[in-house]
Amino acid sequence: MEYTKINEDLLEQIRKAVGSQNVFTDKDALDTYCHDETEDLKYHPEVVVKPVDAASISALLRLCNAFHVPVTPRGGGTGLSGAALPIYGGVLLSMEKFKAIIDIDTENLQATVEPGVITEAFINAVAEKGLLYPVDPSSKGSCFIGGNVAHGSGGPRVVKYGTIREYILNLEVVLPTGEIIWTGANTVKYASGYNLTQLMIGSEGTLGVVTKIVTKLIPKSHHTVLMLASFTENEKACAAVSAIFRAGIIPSALEFMERKGVEWVIKFDDIKFDLKDDVNAFLLIEFDGDDMDTIFKDCEKANLVLEEFDCIDVLFADTAQQKEDLWRMRRTMAESVKSNSVYKEEDTVVPRAALPTLINGIKEIGTRYGFESVCYGHAGDGNLHINIIKAGMSDDDWKNKLKDGIVEIFELTTALGGTISGEHGIGLVQKEFMPIKYSEINLNLMRGIKSVFDPNRILNPGKIF
Amino acid sequence: MEYTKINEDLLEQIRKAVGSQNVFTDKDALDTYCHDETEDLKYHPEVVVKPVDAASISALLRLCNAFHVPVTPRGGGTGLSGAALPIYGGVLLSMEKFKAIIDIDTENLQATVEPGVITEAFINAVAEKGLLYPVDPSSKGSCFIGGNVAHGSGGPRVVKYGTIREYILNLEVVLPTGEIIWTGANTVKYASGYNLTQLMIGSEGTLGVVTKIVTKLIPKSHHTVLMLASFTENEKACAAVSAIFRAGIIPSALEFMERKGVEWVIKFDDIKFDLKDDVNAFLLIEFDGDDMDTIFKDCEKANLVLEEFDCIDVLFADTAQQKEDLWRMRRTMAESVKSNSVYKEEDTVVPRAALPTLINGIKEIGTRYGFESVCYGHAGDGNLHINIIKAGMSDDDWKNKLKDGIVEIFELTTALGGTISGEHGIGLVQKEFMPIKYSEINLNLMRGIKSVFDPNRILNPGKIF
Known part of the structure; x- marks a missing residue:
């Protein structure tokens, strides 16, 4: 161009x-x-x-x-x-410089915030008023809420509280042609024409520049219980995920971690953790609520399910510090892997009962192409992050053959009813893979929408499609 | 055209x-x-x-x-x-003729359904498997799930479970130009380009014809408690709504009904109900869950809030029949009003703490223009249906002046941060009011999107804008 x-x-x-x-x-x-x-x-x-x-x-x-x-x-x-x-x-x-939390409206349980506010700062500010903004990606300490809107970002609590799409009510947007609009209304329901708010979410800064964000908030639960369940096999841990929901339980987080991820976090982050030899996979499961009895009942029900999948043991985090340590383990996993090896990250998402097939498929593809992988992610949503590790792959294979392996991973994801990104977006590095999932007709509709908003293609060109 | x-x-x-x-x-x-x-x-x-x-x-x-x-x-x-x-x-x-429930996937808590399935039939089919599809508009006994998708329909349970937008994962759509596409993926998270699924929801059949729908389902709660709180004044009842959420309680339904609505239902539907003289407004409040203790705690908390707003009394529905009767009262309200008078229905939605201002404003506007109104709706979402009644208005005023009154109602709605339809859509009869809320720039973006999907404007022309 x-x-x-x-x-x-x-x-x-x-x-x-x-x-x-x-x-x-x-x-x-x-x-x-x-x-x-x-x-x-x-x-x-x-x-x-x-x-x-x-x-x-x-x-x-x-x-x-x-x-x-x-x-x-x-x-x-x-x-x-x-x-x-x-x-x-x-x-x-x-x-x-768009750093203002303009208003936390405790009457309506809404907030108006600028896009440059760090996500964690916003979460903490509303928590001080007893409220919850549940969108907390692992990068919450440094990412901006505006970037979260642009990417349709998620985080562990989507599994109970829904995606960012549910929490963004209205957006002030500067269009590529310079006009400033509000996309919708400050209401939880909206049936007033095409939903431009929802169209902006996940559009990765290609349709407009968000300058104000109105979010929904909800009452914050008073208690959480965090448990770490360990398994001999990835497949068993992944299979337990959908079984938990089938048992009628909805945890406030349900994260999967592979053994190697935990090993590397321990090395990278100096976290004290007794990693037993026979453990190969973990589920980090959180329940929240206002009533401890109810939470414990859910924990008991979950325990019964976990036992069916040969869970080795379940560790309960007793103190706030233990909880924070376990969460830190999960959150720093991407960084730990990066610090250890040349890598490529993929962000697959499938219907959650397909997780065992997905993870087995990834390992099988890795064996054929000669790469290793560290998998972890928001298993409750069927969202698995794959860190592909160069390992014994030659530089030449890494450069020239890896892509075929990634294509196979996305073909598998697609065949399982999933898609090529659950929360990281397409941006630059995934756009070549879009045709695996989407027909040229779909992509042309997206290109058409882009042209309506940005006829001269000046805003974040070369992304998504 | x-x-x-x-x-x-x-x-x-x-x-x-x-x-x-x-x-x-x-x-x-x-x-x-x-x-x-x-x-x-x-x-x-x-x-x-x-x-x-x-x-x-x-x-x-x-x-x-x-x-x-x-x-x-x-x-x-x-x-x-x-x-x-x-x-x-x-x-x-x-x-x-698109009447098939193709699959209820109890492993993934998803279903694939054709658009001609009656909403209630679908709700019942998934309930038999212990699952909940919580989108249940008052017309659930005759409306189609495809129409619900087209209108972004809601219903009473949005207040706890979110809108239809959260439950529609993927759509098979025939484009106006004849191509058949799937809009997304069968996943709860999605960050793979512009969200065409969300764009289709609420587009009122102007962008494509939905032929298959993949929905998310959730575990169904085992218990509900339904209570009917009565108030001396509309304003007090409406003010109690946001206070309930501020107390950290999220009911599974929170409906407002004006006295006159109840009077007309009693007349129309032969419902036995002891309507006391001093009662002018009602809140119908439902809590659901798996644990009766927790539900009762929420009821107690809600009761304390209601007392602050001069609630006269609270009736608990003790039997399934009583629950059904109270729900029928709410659901048949629109029909009852229609059977009694020439009417026009509006579907306002505002941030919920603005409800008292909205309802007082509606009555004041009615006084000036000479129309009466019966208001009811999903107060927990700030969504108030207004049935405007001709009453003493002359035929001439009804035909020529009423519109100015409606404009005033929508101007008020907009000034309060709301919009002109929460769940009924714009269609034909509200499109003239769109410019009250949306700038010509917004409307042109919508028109542009329409042209991308339907360049010859053959699909449901003349609607929305």
């Missing part, structure tokens, strides 16, 4: 649009914003802007639309699919 | 497309399908078709797209916004 390079003239106009104090062209800035958390990919922008309000973004986008300059919006830079990489150079639009 | 009239030649081709036994042009058929439940509106189609499979619909739409013949899809015909009215004539496409 041909875009206009930013010359001194254009740069001056960009400074006028967003304020010169918010425009950066120094090497440090360009280096800092040339990558996110996706493998080792680097694409340098020509300029980094950090606007402070929607009006500036509107002026910026009008300008870039007129001159055909690409603009790549960026949240916390924690993305795993490369959606925030400025692959055509141009303007890197960092939302980091 | 100019469309091609259906001549004998075209009719013959339609017969070939869907099978001549599925094509009807007799007066009875045209009369039956010329209206839905929207006021007394009637628009006759030129032909009624009742295809039996997606391939026929594909052939039909290819034909109508080529010859520019309008096609209006129809579910159970229970719509309240006129979305199923064939306002330009053409083909009325009834989905009534």
